[in-house]
Amino acid sequence: MKRNRTLSRRIFMKTTALAGAGLVLPAMGVHAKESPSHKRLPRWRGFNLLEKFMMPNNGRFVEDDFAWMRELGFDFVRLPMDYRCWTEPDDWTTLKEDVLKEIDEAVAFGRKHGVHVCLNFHRAPGYTVAQPGEAKNLWKDEEALRVCALHWSRFAERYQGIPNDALSFNLFNEPAMVSPDDHRRVVSAVLDGIRKHDPERLVICDGRAWGHIPPAELKGLNVAAATRGYEPMQLTHYKAEWVDGADKYPEPTYPLTRGKTICNRASLEKNAIEPWKAFESEGFGVMVGEFGAYNKTPHKVVLDWMRDCLSLWDKAGWGFAMWNFRGSFGILDSGRADVSYEDWRGHKLDRAMLELLVEFDGKR
Numbered sequence: 001m002k003r004n005r006t007l008s009r010r011i012f013m014k015t016t017a018l019a020g021a022g023l024v025l026p027a028m029g030v031h032a033k034e035s036p037s038h039k040r041l042p043r044w045r046g047f048n049l050l051e052k053f054m055m056p057n058n059g060r061f062v063e064d065d066f067a068w069m070r071e072l073g074f075d076f077v078r079l080p081m082d083y084r085c086w087t088e089p090d091d092w093t094t095l096k097e098d099v100l101k102e103i104d105e106a107v108a109f110g111r112k113h114g115v116h117v118c119l120n121f122h123r124a125p126g127y128t129v130a131q132p133g134e135a136k137n138l139w140k141d142e143e144a145l146r147v148c149a150l151h152w153s154r155f156a157e158r159y160q161g162i163p164n165d166a167l168s169f170n171l172f173n174e175p176a177m178v179s180p181d182d183h184r185r186v187v188s189a190v191l192d193g194i195r196k197h198d199p200e201r202l203v204i205c206d207g208r209a210w211g212h213i214p215p216a217e218l219k220g221l222n223v224a225a226a227t228r229g230y231e232p233m234q235l236t237h238y239k240a241e242w243v244d245g246a247d248k249y250p251e252p253t254y255p256l257t258r259g260k261t262i263c264n265r266a267s268l269e270k271n272a273i274e275p276w277k278a279f280e281s282e283g284f285g286v287m288v289g290e291f292g293a294y295n296k297t298p299h300k301v302v303l304d305w306m307r308d309c310l311s312l313w314d315k316a317g318w319g320f321a322m323w324n325f326r327g328s329f330g331i332l333d334s335g336r337a338d339v340s341y342e343d344w345r346g347h348k349l350d351r352a353m354l355e356l357l358v359e360f361d362g363k364r
Helices: 002-020 063-072 097-113 142-159 180-195 265-280 299-316 351-359
Strands: 045-048 076-082 091-095 116-124 167-172 203-206 224-229 256-258 261-263 286-291 319-322 342-344 347-349
Touching (some): 063 097, 097 116, 116 142, 142 180, 167 180, 180 203, 203 286, 261 265, 265 299, 299 351
Parallel strands (some): 045 319, 076 116, 286 319
């Protein structure tokens, strides 16, 4: 088995090198002499792609997405994935080579088109924010931790040698109800599995409490971190079917006022930027791993809110990845009822949203 995995990795490395020869462009948010590190992340700008986001969906990634992102001015893609896509239903320690090759394709597409690829376990063995939950608890159960570390170790072995400006790992999506001590213990164990194969791999860890609290407990582990851009939830998740009570939210405005609480640029800076800037000063690179607003929120409200968010991230020097590229949060085929879409490559393009994103191009 080990010989076959090693051979597969060598073939993959050779294939991606050939595919990328002469075609890998410098990432837009990265200066020529700058390389990503856990202390300082480039000002990447891009999207999440959802082909393996949640079973039973388990599609192949689409090369056009990578080519179009680059053409439109973006340089980053995060792939939130469900580990069940590549494991046997009755054995979570057995990884399916045919599905792993589909992830190889996505990494190769990124290298070919000059788009950084960030691999994320949105559902990791033992942990997810989605429903149904996992039978075992990654933060408490030793078997779940062992299996999760095994998966990341296999990914590290598979992709060792690919430079950090092309590939990074984002361990878990939005650790929620977990203590700082348990978070550090689990991340440390997973890092051990990664670094025995790939000691220099760039690793990004989401903040705790669904990405909101900076993970200061990870200091010394040489990881970067990702925050979120979903505040206020009453605006970004208005009528979202998967959020309890979202159908009861009043139609949002921006700035958004609810009783004595107001959300505007000043409050976003105080609550969502300043704590993370203080955290960043402790030696952590920071980016916004997800952001966006669901398609039921009025379009003008979304754009006004986005402008303040993007302006603040621009000031902070942070990159971002919208959820998603194609779909209900994105710039293509979002299904909004109040947008005059442009026909583009067989899709419906939200030109106003695209132009707003491109305006904040990571150049200062």
